[in-house]
Amino acid sequence: MSSLTDRYVAATMRAVPAQRRLEIAEELRGSIADMIDDRTSGGQDHASAEREVLTELGHPEKLAASYSDRTLQLIGPRYYLTWWRLLRLLLTWIPAIVGVLTGLSKALLDGEPGAAIGAAIVAAMQTAVQIAFWVTLVFAVLERTHTPLGLPEWTVDQLPEETRERQISHSDSIASVVFLLATIGLLVGQHFQRWTTDDGTRLPALDPALWSFWLPALIVVLLATVGLEIAKYRSGRWTWPLVAVNAVLNVAFAAPVLWLLATDRLLNPELVERFAWLRDGGTVEFARVAGAVVVLVAIWDVIDSAVKAGRATR
Amino acid sequence: MVSEEVLRTHLQELRRGTVVVASLVALRRPDYGYALLQRLAAHGFAVDANTLYPLLRRLEDQGLLTSEWNTEESRPRKFYRTSDDGQDLLNRLLDDMTAVRSSVTELIEGAER
Numbered sequence: 001m002s003s004l005t006d007r008y009v010a011a012t013m014r015a016v017p018a019q020r021r022l023e024i025a026e027e028l029r030g031s032i033a034d035m036i037d038d039r040t041s042g043g044q045d046h047a048s049a050e051r052e053v054l055t056e057l058g059h060p061e062k063l064a065a066s067y068s069d070r071t072l073q074l075i076g077p078r079y080y081l082t083w084w085r086l087l088r089l090l091l092t093w094i095p096a097i098v099g100v101l102t103g104l105s106k107a108l109l110d111g112e113p114g115a116a117i118g119a120a121i122v123a124a125m126q127t128a129v130q131i132a133f134w135v136t137l138v139f140a141v142l143e144r145t146h147t148p149l150g151l152p153e154w155t156v157d158q159l160p161e162e163t164r165e166r167q168i169s170h171s172d173s174i175a176s177v178v179f180l181l182a183t184i185g186l187l188v189g190q191h192f193q194r195w196t197t198d199d200g201t202r203l204p205a206l207d208p209a210l211w212s213f214w215l216p217a218l219i220v221v222l223l224a225t226v227g228l229e230i231a232k233y234r235s236g237r238w239t240w241p242l243v244a245v246n247a248v249l250n251v252a253f254a255a256p257v258l259w260l261l262a263t264d265r266l267l268n269p270e271l272v273e274r275f276a277w278l279r280d281g282g283t284v285e286f287a288r289v290a291g292a293v294v295v296l297v298a299i300w301d302v303i304d305s306a307v308k309a310g311r312a313t314r
Numbered sequence: 315m316v317s318e319e320v321l322r323t324h325l326q327e328l329r330r331g332t333v334v335v336a337s338l339v340a341l342r343r344p345d346y347g348y349a350l351l352q353r354l355a356a357h358g359f360a361v362d363a364n365t366l367y368p369l370l371r372r373l374e375d376q377g378l379l380t381s382e383w384n385t386e387e388s389r390p391r392k393f394y395r396t397s398d399d400g401q402d403l404l405n406r407l408l409d410d411m412t413a414v415r416s417s418v419t420e421l422i423e424g425a426e427r
Contacts, residue, residue, distance in 0.1 A: 026390065026392075030347075030389050030390060030391050030392070031346075031347045031363070034347070034391075056362070056363060057364045062364070063364050066365070066369075067367075067371055
């Protein structure tokens with residue numbers, strides 16, 4: 001019959017390094033017996049004394065861990081900061097990039113723009129989970145094996161220079177870049193994934209003739225705006241040169257669009273033919289509304305950047 | 315009013331190193347685990363058994379204690395004794411405790427003035 005003590009010692013020994021096991025087991029058994037004897041000589045019955053002693057010694061694996069000087073945490077203070085910094089760094093960009101790429105390929109290559117956003121979110125979340133899992137696993141193994149990483153010691157030179165708060169946050173920059181890339185994706189996508197009209201023919205929304213110059217030009221402007229976002233993020237705040245570049249880029253985007261709208265060259269003529277309200281003067285209405293939106297967005301964006309630059313330089 | 319929880323963690327922090335000192339002092343006379351536990355408790359060092367037993371092992375691994383099995387009594391017991399290295403380390407620790415003690419005294423007297 002195995003007593004509680006036997007079971008306790010066995011449970012402890014399972015988690016103790018094999019080469020010390022016998023000796024530790026014998027000593028522990030002796031110590032438990034001593035503690036029980038001490039209680040029974042005071043009049044307590046053996047069974048309850050045994051329970052009390054083992055309860056006092058606590059969880060066998062916890063005891064075994066302190067015998068073998070092992071940590072009982074996934075990632076300890078030694079690696080915690082490194083783990084957390086790396087995890088944040090990877091989670092900041094990679095899921096967003098994977099999401100955008102997945103969404104674009106779903107929309108353009110597979111021709112399913114409707115499913116693109118869902119696919120992008122799922123891909124981004126899966127990537128985030130994968131990154132979190134693998135990074136944590138690697139650090140947990142490092143913690144367990146006591147592997148020295150040989151990381152450079154922290155020095156005062158690593159202190160960030162600016163003490164003012166960042167005006168441009170991580171998430172704002174990421175959202176802007178994602179939005180710009182998605183817009184480029186839409187411009188390209190509308191050509192391949194066409195609107196299906198009633199009679200089953202599929203037409204691009206924008207005039208395919210624009211691909212000879214104007215659509216590539218607009219895409220270049222959008223890519224330049226992505227560059228501006230990155231420059232802005234690196235500087236941490238709006239500066240007057242950035243405001244100037246922003247204004248130029250806004251004009252470079254809005255002006256051609258307005259001109260194309262005004263000269264009725266933006267929409268695909270074949271598409272206009274299909275829709276009665278567009279054919280019967282609807283294009284003028286569309287040009288007015290779209291033109292107003294484009295102008296308002298551009299003006300608001302430039303004013304916003306100027307106000308923020310003014311605030312930052314104060 | 316200081317909560318029990320806060321008091322407990324600070325006392326634990328303060329006591330942590332003193333168990334090593336107490337064990338090295340006490341084991342200048344060889345003894346086995348449970349007997350040492352009782353001796354320490356009698357002198358006001360209330361150490362948990364699950365702290366002390368693994369600690370003795372670690373001190374032995376570090377060469378600060380030596381051990382010997384005694385098989386003459388009713389059950390075999392492992393007797394620990396403070397080694398020469400252990401005595402050296404103990405002297406350093408005691409010096410440091412004295413230094414801490416006198417610094418605290420000085421600080422208290424300085425603050426009262």
